[in-house]
Amino acid sequence: NAGVTQTPKFRILKIGQSMTLQCAQDMNHNYMYWYRQDPGMGLKLIYYSVGAGITDKGEVPNGYNVSRSTTEDFPLRLELAAPSQTSVYFCASSYALGFRPYGYTFGSGTRLTVV
C-alpha cells in the first residue's frame, strides 16, 4: 500500500546544478501533479499530467521540466538550479478529472535547498 512515493526526501544542490525528483504511484491514477511549497505558504502547481504522454504547465513552471512516459511515474527535472527553487516539492495523484470526493493523494515531499 505504497500510494505516492517521492525520492529523495532531502537534497542540497549547488547553484547551476541539475537534478531529477522522482515520483511514482501505484494506484493507477491518471492524473499526477507537482507542487512546491515555500516556507509559510500554500502549495503552488508547477506541472501536471492527465495521462501518459501528456503534460501541461501549472502556475509556476519556469525552471522545471517534466515527462510522463508511464502511468506510474512522473519525474520533475530541475535544470540550472537557482536559490529561488529552494522549497519543499510535493508530488500528488488523483483519479479521473472532475471533483472526486477523495482529493489528491500526496507524497511525503522532497525538501530541496539550493546554495
Next chain:
Amino acid sequence: AQKITQTQPGMFVQEKEAVTLDCTYDTSDPSYGLFWYKQPSSGEMIFLIYQGSYDQQNATEGRYSLNFQKARKSANLVISASQLGDSAMYFCAMREGWDNNDMRFGAGTRLTVKP
C-alpha cells in the same frame, strides 16, 4: 487576484472543544470544488474533506464538517472535539470548472490544540 483566503495565520483551541477555521474563495465559475487538507509537522498532506459547488448539504467526515455558505463564498472547516493530534497546518483549496487541473491553495492556518 487571490483565489483562496485564509485570514487566520494561527489558532488555539482547548482539547475537546470545537474550532472553526475560516476560508473564503473567489470564483465566477458556477462549477467548483472546495477541499481541506491537513499538514502535520511531519510534512505530509492529508486530504480531509470535500465540498462541491452543487452539493445541497454541507460535507461531513467524522469530526470534520464543512460550513459551506455559497452566497458568502465561504467554506469554513469545523473540527469538533479537538484532539492533541489535530495540531497541524490546515489548508483550504479550490478547483474551478470541470476540466481545470489547477488546485489553488490558501496560505494555511496553524492550529494548536492545548491540553
